[in-house]
Amino acid sequence: MNSTCLAELTFAGIVARKHYFDLPLNYEQPDGEKITIFARELSSPDNLDKDLPFIVFFQGGPGFGAVRPAANGGWIKRALKEYRVLLLDQRGTGLSTPVNFASLSHLTSDEQTQYLSHFRADNIIRDAEAIRQQLTHGQKWTILGQSFGGFCVLKYLNDAPEGLAEAYITGGIPSLTRHADEVYQATYKRVLAKNQDFFNRFSDAQDLLTSLAEHIDNHPVQLATGERLTVEMLQLLGINIGMEQGPESVYYLIEQALIETPSGTQVNPLFLAHFCHLLDFNTNPIFALLHESIYCQNSASNWAAHRVRETYPEFNYQAGKPFLFTGEMVYPWMFEQFTNLKPLKQTAEQLAHKQDWPMLYDVNKLAQNQVPVCAAIYSEDMFVEMQYSLETAAQVGSLKYWLTSEYEHNGIRMDGEHILDRLIAINRGEKLR
Structure with missing residues (x-):
């Protein structure tokens, strides 16, 4: 050495x-x-x-x-x-x-x-x-x-x-x-509780987020890093609400997300820049590629967070229903939406289906x-x-x-x-x- x-x-x-x-x-x-x-x-x-x-x-x-x-x-x-x-x-x-x-x-x-x-x-x-x-x-x-x-x-x-x-x-x-599935079944319950705390603390946050979600659903909005902002991406901000001072950071960001201009309602450029700073998927790809593998012992994760999410349909945003944040989860669609993850999509699929991870x-x-x-x-x-x-x-x-x-x-x-x-x-x- x-x-x-x-x-x-x-x-x-x-x-x-x-x-x-x-x-x-x-x-x-x-x-x-x-x-x-x-x-x-x-x-x-x-x-x-x-x-x-x-x-x-x-x-x-x-x-x-x-x-x-x-x-x-x-x-x-x-x-x-x-x-x-x-x-x-x-x-x-x-x-x-x-x-x-x-x-x-x-x-x-x-x-x-x-x-x-x-x-x-x-x-x-x-x-x-x-x-x-x-x-x-x-x-x-x-x-x-x-x-x-x-x-x-x-x-x-x-x-x-x-x-x-x-x-x-x-x-x-x-x-x-415990398998990754069990971990995420418990984690989604925790994230639901943190959502409740967040929206109880910030009484106008639900209205702010549903307005923002509706806007980006109907208008192409480009982030500072080049991606089109989606509602699924917006939900990922929830990784911060489980941190000390995280809920405040998220609230202050969404509070100034939409602005009125002579051309109509637009997403604030400040929001588009700061949004990227609160998510690390473009800059730290190991987190997205290997996060679920930390739970794998002689088994594949098979996109555990994505599969378990289907048992919690409240996280699947629909217009007219409450907006909820997700948490520390990785989803396959992230490798289609984040610029620096796109080249690693096939590798991510292979890692998600890898079954021969050694025992930890x-x-x-x-x-x-x-x-x-x-x-x-x-x-x-x-x-x-x-x-x-x-x-x-x-x-x-x-x-x-x-x-x-x-x-x-x-x-x-x-x-x-x-x-x-x-x-x-x-x-x-x-x-x-």
Whole structure:
């Protein structure tokens, strides 16, 4: 494994080092094709001369690069008191051999499918273990996972617990055994509840959205990224209403969506630009391509969210009926409507019907886990079903949890210093402050 460490940089009082590692695309062929994995190491200036252990952060997603800190705050501030922080760009994201329609364009659909089959949590953990051997000379480190990052934490506990001192999860304990269909059956119920909360809070939102939906149904409206805006796309904004401050962002956007001009009612150009900023499908295609695969073990997803949606017809918008947002779901039509997903349509179909995804979790092995784990479970989480998280918590040895209704799914982004501090205290049996 080759690695490169670049000179130190300083961001808002945090000293940062860039690390690049050349690692196998396929660990069963270690001498075959290599990809680059990027990780940013953060240290407090006060601790530069101390040999502190690492805490590694696994980002939510899948398909998103690690956080780019602009200040010494949140969970990073708490972590830097006793750790060096390693922000890992999971393979295919950020600076880690990025995946997008352009980078895949030289491959056939079959080759793209084969390539992307190596981008699930199993290989993310193999990358992390290879990096651990290089950076720590075999010493254990601590891991923290948010959302999909929590799935990675459980995979790490399953595959390489010998590398871990402690583990932390926020908003991301998956079921160990349930099929994607069961996950989405529960998730749609959660999304319905969040819709009810949203429209109760913002009493004119339903009228604003039905007027907007009617307008874009009857007039071609082009987004800033070139696509024609559809009602189905508009519904996708619902992925934001399960976040802290997300409902406000969505409401303020739709509040100024339609404007009156001398030529009649039109969609505000400001809306068309900002709409694209609230959806990541054009910029982060791994999320659309591989999201459902995170639930697949020796089975295909077969577009689970799309199929399960048919049992919830209220989400299928019709004029004269209430408008509802959808949530964290991927649909096949997205590969016909989003510009940067269109070239990947056939690959998406193949991944959706791929049946030989390897097993992710060994229930018996995780039951014997001895690595101290502490998780924050958010009872109102729209993205992760609380009952499934509690079910898994009971199946994993040495796992403690904090169940709270104080936060939405992105709680660590909003109050990370407090959340991580509490989890550390619980994990170590310390008195809570």
